Amino acid sequence: MSVLIVGTTALDSIKTPNQENPRLLGGSASHASVAASFFSRVQLVGGVGEDFPQKYLTLYRKHGIDLAGLQILPGKTFHWSGEYEVNMNHRRTLLTELGVIETFQPRLPAAFLDAPFVLLGNIAPALQHAVLDQLRKPKFVVADSMDLWINIALPELLRLLQRVNGFVLNDSEAQLLTKEDNVFVALKKIHKLGPKYVIIKQGSHGSILSGPKGIFICPAYPLSRVADPTGAGDSFVGGLMGYLAGAKGSIDSNLRRAMVHGSVIASFCCEGFGLTTTTKTKRAEIQKRVKELEKLTRF
Amino acid sequence: MSVLIVGTTALDSIKTPNQENPRLLGGSASHASVAASFFSRVQLVGGVGEDFPQKYLTLYRKHGIDLAGLQILPGKTFHWSGEYEVNMNHRRTLLTELGVIETFQPRLPAAFLDAPFVLLGNIAPALQHAVLDQLRKPKFVVADSMDLWINIALPELLRLLQRVNGFVLNDSEAQLLTKEDNVFVALKKIHKLGPKYVIIKQGSHGSILSGPKGIFICPAYPLSRVADPTGAGDSFVGGLMGYLAGAKGSIDSNLRRAMVHGSVIASFCCEGFGLTTTTKTKRAEIQKRVKELEKLTRF
Numbered sequence: 391m392s393v394l395i396v397g398t399t400a401l402d403s404i405k406t407p408n409q410e411n412p413r414l415l416g417g418s419a420s421h422a423s424v425a426a427s428f429f430s431r432v433q434l435v436g437g438v439g440e441d442f443p444q445k446y447l448t449l450y451r452k453h454g455i456d457l458a459g460l461q462i463l464p465g466k467t468f469h470w471s472g473e474y475e476v477n478m479n480h481r482r483t484l485l486t487e488l489g490v491i492e493t494f495q496p497r498l499p500a501a502f503l504d505a506p507f508v509l510l511g512n513i514a515p516a517l518q519h520a521v522l523d524q525l526r527k528p529k530f531v532v533a534d535s536m537d538l539w540i541n542i543a544l545p546e547l548l549r550l551l552q553r554v555n556g557f558v559l560n561d562s563e564a565q566l567l568t569k570e571d572n573v574f575v576a577l578k579k580i581h582k583l584g585p586k587y588v589i590i591k592q593g594s595h596g597s598i599l600s601g602p603k604g605i606f607i608c609p610a611y612p613l614s615r616v617a618d619p620t621g622a623g624d625s626f627v628g629g630l631m632g633y634l635a636g637a638k639g640s641i642d643s644n645l646r647r648a649m650v651h652g653s654v655i656a657s658f659c660c661e662g663f664g665l666t667t668t669t670k671t672k673r674a675e676i677q678k679r680v681k682e683l684e685k686l687t688r689f
Numbered sequence: 690m691s692v693l694i695v696g697t698t699a700l701d702s703i704k705t706p707n708q709e710n711p712r713l714l715g716g717s718a719s720h721a722s723v724a725a726s727f728f729s730r731v732q733l734v735g736g737v738g739e740d741f742p743q744k745y746l747t748l749y750r751k752h753g754i755d756l757a758g759l760q761i762l763p764g765k766t767f768h769w770s771g772e773y774e775v776n777m778n779h780r781r782t783l784l785t786e787l788g789v790i791e792t793f794q795p796r797l798p799a800a801f802l803d804a805p806f807v808l809l810g811n812i813a814p815a816l817q818h819a820v821l822d823q824l825r826k827p828k829f830v831v832a833d834s835m836d837l838w839i840n841i842a843l844p845e846l847l848r849l850l851q852r853v854n855g856f857v858l859n860d861s862e863a864q865l866l867t868k869e870d871n872v873f874v875a876l877k878k879i880h881k882l883g884p885k886y887v888i889i890k891q892g893s894h895g896s897i898l899s900g901p902k903g904i905f906i907c908p909a910y911p912l913s914r915v916a917d918p919t920g921a922g923d924s925f926v927g928g929l930m931g932y933l934a935g936a937k938g939s940i941d942s943n944l945r946r947a948m949v950h951g952s953v954i955a956s957f958c959c960e961g962f963g964l965t966t967t968t969k970t971k972r973a974e975i976q977k978r979v980k981e982l983e984k985l986t987r988f
Contacts, residue, residue: 573893574913594872595894598911607908612897614873643846646988686906687986689945 392431392456393635394502395423395628396521397511397534399460400435401469402664404552404620405484411618414664416470418511418534421621424668425655426509426632428676429452435459437494439467449669458499465491469667474555474618481620497568498524507635510554511624512536515546522553530634532556532587534627540566548583552675555641556587556601558627564590573598574605589630589649591623599649603642608649609687611657611679618663622656625668629655647680654679691730691755694722694927695795695820696810698735698759702770703919704783705852710917713963714745715769717810717833720920724954725808725931726752732801733939734758736793738766748968751910758800762789766941773917797823806934809853810923811835814845822854824900829933830938830949831855831886833926839865842846843901851949854940855900857926860935863889872897873904888929888948900949902941907948908986910956910978917962921955924967928954946979953978 402416419436424468426432433456440462473482496517506529510518518533531554539547540563551557557580564673565571568579573590577600580588587601594613599606630645630652638643654676661667692954701715718735732755732953739761749756766787773783795816805828809817817832832852838846839862850856854881864870872889876899879887886900893912898905929944929951935941953975960966 481746498729572913573913574911578913592894596906605911605985606988607895607911608988609906609986612873612904612906614877616871650988685988686904687908689905689907689949689983 391506392637393426393458393507393509393631394433394505394521394525395419395426395509395511395631396435396496396518397422397509397513397624399434399438399442400468400469400470400491401442402620403469403485404618404663405473406618407474409617409663411663413443413469414666415449416621416664417468418513418621418624420450421624421659421665421668422509422511422628422631423450423455424453424665424673425625425628425652427455428629428655428671428673429632429651430507432456432574432632433459433505435496435498435502436495437461437490439463439465439490442467444497449665453669457673459496459502461494461497463494465490471550472620489611494519496524506530507631508532509627510534510550511554511627511630515543515550518550519546519553530555532558532627532631534558534624535563537563537566540676551580551584554585556589557585558589558591558623560591560593560623575666587645591626593619596653597626597646597649601642601645606646606649607647609683611683612686613657613660616660617667619660620664622659625659626652626658628652628658650680650683651676654683690805691732691932692808692930693732693734693801693804693807693820693824694718694725694726694808694810695734695754695817696721696812696923697767697790698733698737698739698741699767699790701919702768702784703962704772704915705917706773708916708962710962711973712742712743712768713965714748715813715963716767717919717920717923719749720923720967721808721810721927721930721959722754723751723752723964724927724951724958725873725934726754727954727970727972728931728950729806729927731755731931732758733805734795734797734801736760736762736789738762738764738789741766747843752896758795758801760793760796762793764789766813771919783871795820804844805829806930807831808926809833809849810926810928814838814842817849818845818852822889829854830898831857831926831930833857833923834862836862836865845884850879850883853884855888856884857888857890857922859890859892859922880957886944888926890925895949895952896925898944900941902961905945905948907952908982910953910982911985912959915959915964918959919963921958925951925955926957927951949979949982950975953982
């Protein structure tokens with residue numbers, strides 16, 4: 391089956407303590423779609439400006455990503471510029487030029503309306519709603535978000551949480567949303583907001599799933615060098631949704647392995663700037679790291 | 690087999706955002722010994738003052754801890770007083786009264802000299818050396834330490850690392866010692882200082898072992914409520930060493946399960962002030978949490 395992914399399609403200029411990289415392909419939908427493409431067909435929904443480099447369209451297509459839902463709009467592509475601090479866990483936004491994303495309205499082509507798996511990647515909750523409004527009968531919908539939307543669009547986000555099966559956020563966002571410092575209490579509080587499945591990401595410490603089958607502690611792949619963690623969270627949830635869409639069997643029986651596959655794609659993402667390493671990754675390398683993670687956690 | 694444990698034997702007055710508890714039994718050797726006592730015989734080496742409450746000697750004995758190496762010295766027992774902040778991950782020392790610990794010199798009874806498993810719990814490196822100097826031929830020696838000794842006794846600590854098989858420290862101490870933010874790089878740097886086995890503790894995120902069999906990512910048991918994390922690290926390494934001393938087979942084949950058992954004892958420690966919950970824990974409850982951790986991490 392295929393997965394429909396909506397989110398930002400952006401150009402990212404990323405500074406780290408060691409390097410600068412201007413106008414890389416970025417955005418939540420780009421990272422998530424490339425990640426998902428290793429496991430299933432992907433239908434991308436987004437909007438870019440007339441300045442969007444042709445080479446990035448080629449890159450999407452190379453990954454078999456269906457671009458029928460990608461609008462090329464008058465104006466400039468969303469451009470984010472940020473800087474990572476020494477420990478790579480904290481980032482600082484230097485510049486945000488919304489460009490076409492400011493007025494972007496997702497329009498789903500007819501072929502996308504029956505998408506079974508849907509990832510509402512990180513973008514304004516109103517746009518996540520707009521996608522859901524168009525879909526006929528999705529089987530499994532997961533939303534991602536960020537601190538910005540918790541701060542400036544909380545009512546729309548809370549309404550969204552009642553419409554999705556799963557919600558993914560990081561530990562600081564979970565704390566911001568629930569005012570709760572303990573991650574297991576936060577998980578319970580978020581369930582009460584609607585989603586049956588909640589995943590809290592903890593960066594290099596991995597992630598935690600809470601669902602009908604209880605808690606799953608998902609490891610992060612050990613990395614001795616992190617070049618750029620931008621997009622790691624999007625890669626994680628994209629890989630997770632792609633894996634689910636591509637796997638046989640029930641959601642519950644596939645979700646843990648889906649998370650581990652997402653975690654592995656996120657590790658490749660962290661090893662290069664933007665999508666540079668992820669796009670070069672081979673399926674066999676992913677399987678190798680999944681197997682390694684099995685060994686690293688077995689006792 | 691038995692495990693010899695040296696460390697502080699103290700009275701802890703602990704404040705958290707919710708509660709105060711004066712003069713609880715504390716100290717690295719107390720926590721580690723009680724933790725180890727669930728799995729093997731324990732030989733405690735330490736020093737207390739004349740004010741040390743009889744009830745705590747009774748408590749040690751209830752856990753079958755051999756007190757032949759516990760000196761009752763003229764003066765007052767080491768007293769630590771501290772306060773935890775809201776998130777329970779940062780603590781602040783309010784008061785440290787060294788008392789008899791200032792002049793304490795470990796003296797091993799004859800029956801302790803052939804101890805096969807040795808835990809050099811957190812105490813001044815000079816005293817850890819003094820214990821090692823007396824031992825005949827220990828099979829497996831693990832040292833714990835803390836930021837204080839890295840800051841004020843680094844040469845003795847570095848010399849100690851060349852004499853032990855394993856070293857356990859937390860992530861911020863690993864960073865302080867190696868000037869390295871990445872935990873996997875820090876592990877490699879610490880191996881170069883001597884120990885074949887290095888474990889970095891990451892609080893509620895679990896711990897990571899690096900040894901001849903590679904990396905092991907050890908989970909923390911999920912807790913919805915942490916009453917007081919004081920002694921959790923000592924409980925972890927105490928449980929680990931007790932498990933190793935009590936288990937058949939090689940160190941390498943037992944170490945992962947030993948860490949998981951240590952992690953479980955640490956979870957009980959966190960649920961009560963000082964040792965109040967740990968001392969009430971039943972062996973069956975430990976086994977139950979170990980089994981749960983297996984389920985929580987399997988994929």
